[in-house]
Amino acid sequence: MSVRTTRTALVAATAVALSVALAAPALAAAPARADHEATRKAIEAAVGDGVPGVTATAKDRHDTWSATAGVGNLKTGKPRSADDRYRVGSITKTFVATVLLQLEAEGRLSLDDRVDKWLPGQVRGNGHDGSRITLRQLLNHTSGIFNYTADDDFGRTYFLKDGFFKHRYDTQKPEELVALAMTHKPDFEPGTSWNYSNTNFVLAGMVIEKATGRPYGDAIRDRIIKPLHLTATSVPGTRVTVPGPSSRAYSKLAETTTGPTYDVTKLNPSLAFSAGEMISNSTDLNRFYSALLRGKLLPREQLTEMTTTVPVDETNGYGLGLMKAKLTCGVTVWGHGGGIHGSQSEGVTTEDGRHSLALNFNGDWSGDTVAVIEAEFCGKAPASAGHRAGSGPEVMFAPPRIG
Numbered sequence: 001m002s003v004r005t006t007r008t009a010l011v012a013a014t015a016v017a018l019s020v021a022l023a024a025p026a027l028a029a030a031p032a033r034a035d036h037e038a039t040r041k042a043i044e045a046a047v048g049d050g051v052p053g054v055t056a057t058a059k060d061r062h063d064t065w066s067a068t069a070g071v072g073n074l075k076t077g078k079p080r081s082a083d084d085r086y087r088v089g090s091i092t093k094t095f096v097a098t099v100l101l102q103l104e105a106e107g108r109l110s111l112d113d114r115v116d117k118w119l120p121g122q123v124r125g126n127g128h129d130g131s132r133i134t135l136r137q138l139l140n141h142t143s144g145i146f147n148y149t150a151d152d153d154f155g156r157t158y159f160l161k162d163g164f165f166k167h168r169y170d171t172q173k174p175e176e177l178v179a180l181a182m183t184h185k186p187d188f189e190p191g192t193s194w195n196y197s198n199t200n201f202v203l204a205g206m207v208i209e210k211a212t213g214r215p216y217g218d219a220i221r222d223r224i225i226k227p228l229h230l231t232a233t234s235v236p237g238t239r240v241t242v243p244g245p246s247s248r249a250y251s252k253l254a255e256t257t258t259g260p261t262y263d264v265t266k267l268n269p270s271l272a273f274s275a276g277e278m279i280s281n282s283t284d285l286n287r288f289y290s291a292l293l294r295g296k297l298l299p300r301e302q303l304t305e306m307t308t309t310v311p312v313d314e315t316n317g318y319g320l321g322l323m324k325a326k327l328t329c330g331v332t333v334w335g336h337g338g339g340i341h342g343s344q345s346e347g348v349t350t351e352d353g354r355h356s357l358a359l360n361f362n363g364d365w366s367g368d369t370v371a372v373i374e375a376e377f378c379g380k381a382p383a384s385a386g387h388r389a390g391s392g393p394e395v396m397f398a399p400p401r402i403g
Contacts, residue, residue, distance in 0.1 A: 072247025097321025205274025249342025
């Protein structure tokens, strides 16, 4: 079985529930309003489906509601906390796109600029040509640039057990990640199709650094984290730990989801860079997505650009670092999913930014985050554990999964 097939199996396979000895304690949360009961049941179902633990927070016009299920530490049985910080994977992409759009609003760049204008010679090789790719095409994944996390050698090094434990603390430079992508042919001609590629957002982070003369994380801190008072949100760089309060993160690191479970909490997130390295919590993610959709971070013109989507499938569209999903009840939500070793997250809000939900699973091989979103916004409790596999490390930082 190839590594690429292995990683696909990690995504597609169903999980065997955790043993009774590791079963979750009773759901820990304040008393729920009736309209959150479906969400509570979906969270419990995820733990029944094999997820070690879940934390979720919803905010609407009336109140803020949080609930947890399962455990944050399989050894001690310590429950998850509503305040848990966790790795958010590709949710990082929305922060990065927001900064680029702010720079456009200030006249410091244009989304119609070619990648070569900012990063001359970086996108070259095997048919890649940065002089034909715009910044907009990076942000909406229509560039055709190969996704470096789909490289088989990268997969063996970082996604499977032996490679992960040998290389989990390695530092990767963004130029190295892009160079790896250039060893492959493009997925398609720029602008002719859509395919999710983490390389796009590594390049986007590099453009921010070239345009501002500072690390991209500084721009996120100064332009988003500080103004919104996101006290649990950080851009860790090469820091291998997750600040407290936090739970442990777990993965199978194997072809199947039935073997041993490994603690993968500590890792050097430079392998994700601006495609997926950030840390946050559910309260901060709700505040961020609500502020974004309510126009508090971008002028109207740039928010319109961000929410102009290309089709992903029949119900989902992808804008600029932001996904649009129509749920089964007809409600439309905007946000992003994120997955990295041991962590699956979602952050979504309604178009008016008035009803938001953010959640995290601290295991990457099972569970259905979409069921929790459907439950919160549509009031539909799952009939049974759905066994929808998590984003897992296969796509690293995760493609969008809302809706």
